[in-house]
Amino acid sequence: MNKPYFDKNMTLYIKGVMLILMYILHFFCFPDWYVDGISYPALGFLSGMQGHFQICVAGFSFLTGYFYCFLKEKNFRYSVKKIIGILIPYWIVYILFLIVSLVLGTADITVKSFLLEISAVKPTVMSFCWYVSFYILSMLMLPVLKLVSFGSKAAFCALGVFGPVFLYYAVTHFFPNDILISLLDKYQVYFPIIIIGYMSAEFGIFERISLLLGKRKAVIIPVSLAMVIIVFFEPGWLYSLPFDGFAFSAFRKLIRIVSIPLFVFGLIELFGMIKEKYLIPLKMIGKYSLLMWFLHGIFFGGNKEVLQRILFSPRNPLLVLLWGLLINFAAAFLINLVSERAVKAATKKLS
Numbered sequence: 001m002n003k004p005y006f007d008k009n010m011t012l013y014i015k016g017v018m019l020i021l022m023y024i025l026h027f028f029c030f031p032d033w034y035v036d037g038i039s040y041p042a043l044g045f046l047s048g049m050q051g052h053f054q055i056c057v058a059g060f061s062f063l064t065g066y067f068y069c070f071l072k073e074k075n076f077r078y079s080v081k082k083i084i085g086i087l088i089p090y091w092i093v094y095i096l097f098l099i100v101s102l103v104l105g106t107a108d109i110t111v112k113s114f115l116l117e118i119s120a121v122k123p124t125v126m127s128f129c130w131y132v133s134f135y136i137l138s139m140l141m142l143p144v145l146k147l148v149s150f151g152s153k154a155a156f157c158a159l160g161v162f163g164p165v166f167l168y169y170a171v172t173h174f175f176p177n178d179i180l181i182s183l184l185d186k187y188q189v190y191f192p193i194i195i196i197g198y199m200s201a202e203f204g205i206f207e208r209i210s211l212l213l214g215k216r217k218a219v220i221i222p223v224s225l226a227m228v229i230i231v232f233f234e235p236g237w238l239y240s241l242p243f244d245g246f247a248f249s250a251f252r253k254l255i256r257i258v259s260i261p262l263f264v265f266g267l268i269e270l271f272g273m274i275k276e277k278y279l280i281p282l283k284m285i286g287k288y289s290l291l292m293w294f295l296h297g298i299f300f301g302g303n304k305e306v307l308q309r310i311l312f313s314p315r316n317p318l319l320v321l322l323w324g325l326l327i328n329f330a331a332a333f334l335i336n337l338v339s340e341r342a343v344k345a346a347t348k349k350l351s
Contacts, residue, residue: 005206012286025053051235065197127297160195164188227266291332
């Protein structure tokens with residue numbers, strides 16, 4: 001394919017949706033994370049839907065692979081540029097979190113923990129930022145896969161989907177290390193989704209589905225809505241099946257991997273029916289989604305006894321979600337003024 005099926009604005013809408021799903025996941029699906037005085041008994045059912053809302057990470061992973069396919073030069077230079085692009089915002093937010101921790105007197109930092117966190121190997125202060133190390137590993141592995149697959153699409157796909165799984169089990173068995181196993185556990189779950197994103201672009205999957213559906217809204221809307229709903233609720237019916245064992249576990253992962261394109265396609269078609277002016281808030285959230293991802297962790301780390309009460313001060317779940325989005329958006333907007341310039345300066349020679 002010469003160009004993506006969807007444009008930059010649509011990408012931001014999708015990122016906005018994924019970020020909101022992530023906020024719901026972390027704000028309401030883990031009641032054990034609440035400090036004393038905060039509880040939502042009426043939302044207790046959400047604790048059983050953690051697997052549903054975790055589709056947010058799969059969505060971001062899919063987009064990474066999808067757009068990687070359209071690069072003219074899939075080399076280490078590009079990978080280093082993207083790694084710098086995620087590390088600099090991560091470092092800036094980390095420094096701010098450290099300052100807040102020192103002010104509140106909650107800092108418990110050692111040289112070892114600092115080095116592990118600044119390298120994104122073991123985030124503790126930066127809650128929910130395990131994706132950074134996963135992203136770094138993935139960006140380094142993509143050009144390697146292109147080299148070792150020798151131009152074969154089948155080899156690229158097979159190595160990308162099954163290689164991480166074999167690597168995870170090999171390391172678990174022969175080189176048991178908690179940090180490495182934790183990283184490879186995420187890698188074997190989400191890197192295949194990056195590959196599916198790549199292959200979806202390579203084979204024009206969205207274009208093929210669109211051709212099958214035609215141009216009639218009466219067909220596109222219900223089918224797209226069904227795709228989004230069915231894939232979102234997929235973990236529920238998959239895990240309720242009376243089977244177990246390695247083979248069925250692999251089957252569940254495979255279903256999740258191959259169904260993500262349908263979820264993204266459904267969102268694209270549904271948003272395509274809505275006027276752009278109504279999607280501006282979603283677009284803005286998508287634009288700052290990376291920093292907002294980093295920032296919302298401050299309410300659940302070592303400072304949560306103080307800061308979590310600020311997040312949940314509106315009490316009403318919907319207002320809490322909107323409040324969380326608003327304050328993190330404002331912080332992300334300000335941090336981006338510095339972060340964006342720093343990234344451009346650091347990657348200037350790599351362009």
